[in-house]
Amino acid sequence: MNYLARRLVTFPLILLGVSLLVFFSIRMIPGDAITAMLGTEAGLLTPVQRQALAEYFGIDQPAVVQYGRWLWGVLQGDLGLSVTYGRPVLAIILERFPLTLELALLSMVIALSVGVPAGVLAATRGERPADVVVRILAMLGQSTPGFVVGLVIIYVLSVYFGFIPAMGSFASLWSDPLANLGQLIFPAVTLGFAFAASVTRISRASMLDVLSDDYIRTARAKGVPARSVVWHHALPNALIPVVTLSGVEFGYLLGGAVIVEQIFALPGLGRLTLDAIGQRDYALVQGCVLFIALNFLIVNLLVDLAYAALDPRIRLGAR
């Protein structure tokens, strides 16, 4: 508990650092909301017109003043207004987040339910055809970019089945679970494919490592059935690196899967952030990045807690 409290105390500090970094770095890239909106036509504005627009977009003050104003708002739970949407940033993020969370969970379920058994299979069939096939597939999965997998899926579905998941209008899990699953399953498979490949490789390597440990030899010598040795004795210990990997990967997925969201036209956090950067919607970029950072912190904390659950020898907070 002491450990947990100590970790939680660092959260605001890390978030403050992240906010500083994103606040000033996005203002360092050339262009602002005005050129983002008007493009080359921005050159036709008179200085008075430009000033009026800068006031409208809230970028007429020096960056430090803007940061102070923004931070004061954040402390009161107000992440500011998005100039693109004309609505509170937090409301927009919370609207997009369920989809991102669902997609991340679904991809993880696919990745773990395929990756772990495949890794175990490969490890126990060392150098035999099953192992080779799994390793080739895993290599393929890791080295094929997500956009290729996504486009191939869309192409195959539309050309050979005359079907693609409905895009553009997104059905939420609550309003229409079946349509929701229909829209998310293919993106989730796309993301899960690469994720499963890494999981397979890690679980195979880790399993091979554990299977050569003394306690496994002992268990085998005592006549424990082979299947039980693998699943009950070896797997839990082999899972620690898988948990680490999944934690990191899950953290990334919660930040939104930009390319897959782009291809399948899913309104998730990744596209929200990308569009916000393109439109120089500063408040929205800041809000999104802060939110993503917070997710990462929470996921990391959960991963640490999971270590302790998987291996009682690990005591959190021990110096």
Added chain:
Amino acid sequence: MYTKLSRTAFAGLAAALLATAGLALPAQAANLRMAWSQDATGLDPHAQTAFSSLRLLELIYEPLVRNDTNLDVVPAIAESWEFSEDGLTLTFKLDPDAKFSDGATVTSEDVKASFERLLDEATGAAARSNFLSIASIDAPDPATVVFNLSQPDAPLLVAMASINAAVVPAKAIADGSVATTALGSGPFVLDSWEPNSREELSVNANWAGGDIAYDGITISVLPDETAILASLRAGQTDFALINDPLVATLVPNEPNLQLNAVPGLAYNVLQLNPSRSPMDNLQVRQAISCAVDRQDILDTALVGEGKVTGPLTMPAYASDPSTLFCYEQDIEKAKALMAEAGVDGFSAKVIAATGEPPVASAEAQVLQSQLAEIGINLEIELMELNVYVDRWLAGDFDMAVALNGGRTDPYPMYNRYFTKDGNLLKVSNFTDDEIDSLLQQGRVETDIAKRKEIFQQFEARLTELAPWIWLSTSNIYTAQLKTISGFESSATGTLFGLTKVTLGQ
């Protein structure tokens, strides 16, 4: 036990995959399902300039007049108009049936308030520069508007056909809701908008322009154009805007799809910066013009989609490109011009934006190889659009590959770059007395035949001085299911033609 569990999970997944693959979504028969990759960026018709924003706003708002598919000026809110003899007043009679979607009649007060807002610097309207000749506006009765001009301004009427000169309700201006409510007198009403995701439009029952054969339009933002094609192919989208010529060329391969292509007014151009050496040398610029094979660039970079053009892209004024200076590639002449200029090859940087237009980097590469033939070594600087725009506006480049917007009239299209008080002079870095004088003559001349003559001289002179190397127009594409009929494309890119569409089965 563990194996059983994961096997069940597998089976569950497989079942889910099959179940969703079999799902056929019920067709919403009476709505046109449209898709585009770039969403509108805002709702204020006076402030927006992005292509998608204009296309959306043209469905919701109306200007006083509009361009038909031949780019002739035809009535919209105004049913008739007249310039005075001296060209100093322009009087409009409004259509008595024109109503905003809330049922209120469009009055001369709305028109007056709209133009005053447009001219107010605080509005930040980029199109304001086209309306500076308006000295005052009178509204003698609810159906009559009189614009008093400070000088004759023939292109004014054409500028008024832009949705940037839309008439918005005076009360929306008064309560500051123009940017948020989209209350217009156009054919559709915007029911909902989730930026970067979707728009829902329904037919405006009060529209004066006639009946529409369906109930509304659902616009989906599908950021990837390959996905748009897939969606059309699967029959889940009826109508779509396509930007990428490569995707457009795939459309005709599909038996159930139709591609509509029309040469747009925008032009692909290689902008030289005549304020930098050696582009300040006329012969060097002319050499570049002669070394460039425009048709080759069109064929390679734009996969043949578009046509070679001079500065004027509107059909009513455009010259035959073969009559313009060095429009046939002539390497020998180019080398001779370089030698005359005393320049023995040089290096220069060319800026291009990533993805805007999609062909920019391909164009830059073809230009690089063509100019290498006369000893010019081009270094390509690719950058994000916003970064590019900043550099472009500051005139901070040796050369720039650009896709510049066109207008239906030559004067507003080029006065910003090439008159001595043009507000984009920094971008062109180029003035010439004769060019300036021709533009001024074209501005005040109201006789169409005389204007054509003036602008032909302008075009010939401009290509000979070669501050920029005009290359080609790009096509504007829409793709649709063959079951949809009646859509008319326009060089302006407007989707107003959707009002005449019928949805088949």
